[in-house]
Amino acid sequence: MAVYTDVSAEQLAEFLAGYGIGELLSYKGIAEGVENSNYLLHTSRGYFFLTLYEKRVAAGDLPFFLGLMAHLASHGITCPQPVVNRNGAALGQLAGRPAAIIDFLEGVWPRRPSAAHCAAVGEALAKMHLAGADFTMTRANALSVAGWRPLFDQAAARADSVQDGLRALLAAELDHLQAHWPASLPRGVIHADLFPDNALFLGEKLSGLIDFYFACNDMLAYDVAICLNAWCFESDHAFNVTKARAFLNAYGRVRSLSEAERDALPLLARGAAIRFLLTRLVDWLNVPPGALVKPKDPLEYVRKLRFHQGVASIRDYGIDAEGFAA
């Protein structure tokens, strides 16, 4: 929630002169996105998003993110599509920041996802994984298993101030994950942050996937595991097997999970839980006093981690060993 960079109407009009999207009628800073400054533009040609990339996003990664959105959109995935300027470039410069204009997608994100929402996301994720197969750019996942230890090191000394025993829990889990993390599962472009606030719906129909700024190359099944955590737990942190079954079945109808992927799912889900637990914990411990933005609760992910630690087989996620509904 933030607009970090103020853009004057005069600056913006000059920037828009480089695009073929009409005259500026109005623009409003949008209170979403903690990494970037976002504006909703209205021009004589329609509505658009303007994003100014702040320093938390590496400028070198922007061609990957924008190229991926353009690639996916051209392969039938509904996602925001970058608008190219009169020089054919998707990336420009505004108010001293890298800046891009992207399509405005209709839709609202579901605060209380239903099984139907979960199924729609499963289908869309699988289609995205297939569509990404011939995308030629690559970006390493800085927040995969090799990235977790440094986050743990930042948080370890104060972890027990958040929950008694948390440091030991994290240390043991990291050891386990580093020893057992799979190396040979199918890889490709993953979204890596497909939470409910990054999936837009009109009713129960998915109208688009957004926010590709964590996208990277990693195991496709790891993306599935992230979604299990993000979509299939209730607000009381109980796992909802009906939603998991709906999600996994819909995914599987588009792209079948291999036996190795299915077997690895509990472990991948533990890894996905640790990844968000650690980044939230670091944010939690480093929030400035009086800050308006309330950090997300890391302990939600402790409960999710404990659930997956107790999972015996993929049947606990609602599908059988062959990948069919169980």
Add this chain to the structure above:
Amino acid sequence: MAVYTDVSAEQLAEFLAGYGIGELLSYKGIAEGVENSNYLLHTSRGYFFLTLYEKRVAAGDLPFFLGLMAHLASHGITCPQPVVNRNGAALGQLAGRPAAIIDFLEGVWPRRPSAAHCAAVGEALAKMHLAGADFTMTRANALSVAGWRPLFDQAAARADSVQDGLRALLAAELDHLQAHWPASLPRGVIHADLFPDNALFLGEKLSGLIDFYFACNDMLAYDVAICLNAWCFESDHAFNVTKARAFLNAYGRVRSLSEAERDALPLLARGAAIRFLLTRLVDWLNVPPGALVKPKDPLEYVRKLRFHQGVASIRDYGIDAEGFAA
């Protein structure tokens, strides 16, 4: 800059069912307004603003603000117009807050106002003053001369930490203003906060006045004085007599300032400077450490105050004693 209250798509759809403005297509939290939570809605009927009134706005004042906007809009002033629900009410309840839907106005606010912008604002302000004459509701100005002493008392002990000698300057100025504040100038409904970010333009044509949440009954010429401070100083805090002349002449063509109002203008401008100096000073001294919102610089208004203290006559504002351009 904030969205304080998160509204779910489900809550919002239920709220919109009480209005005749179509189905919800999307909504975005807007990063403007420090008093309220604002969303831009897109429905199948068009674009609208949704405002949730947070606790800094007294709920008892809302009928005045919304009634004033409706009154002014029906008298030809371009300003946001409240949308009434199926029960004929402009004010509803959403997420536990009083809430209203208002028209969306096109336009952008000028970061570097020109003399033409100042003239357009002068004309609009005068028209608003005339249109307000038969508005029957009233609201006292809590931030007029009687409200300044309590603000000073909050800030006095630490005022010199912001600028050496500031406490003595404020004390002497308050004494002077309380002794000389006019009592018999023409009164009516004033905007009381008509800064550049509350005036929308398409090019140099004014497309609307917004943010009536400080509107109240007070001396009309005090509103003029607020605008002199808000529009007619350069970013280096030098007074721009060309802009003042443009503003006052345009105002005077619609509503003539009386001789008594013209004579009082330097004093009213000192009062208007003190009013914003004091609220900014209190905010400045009470900003939580690490807050994302940077408070506005109170010292800008020290320089404006000093300018008006040195003004000998209305000729220094670019018009002669009869109110004509000088």
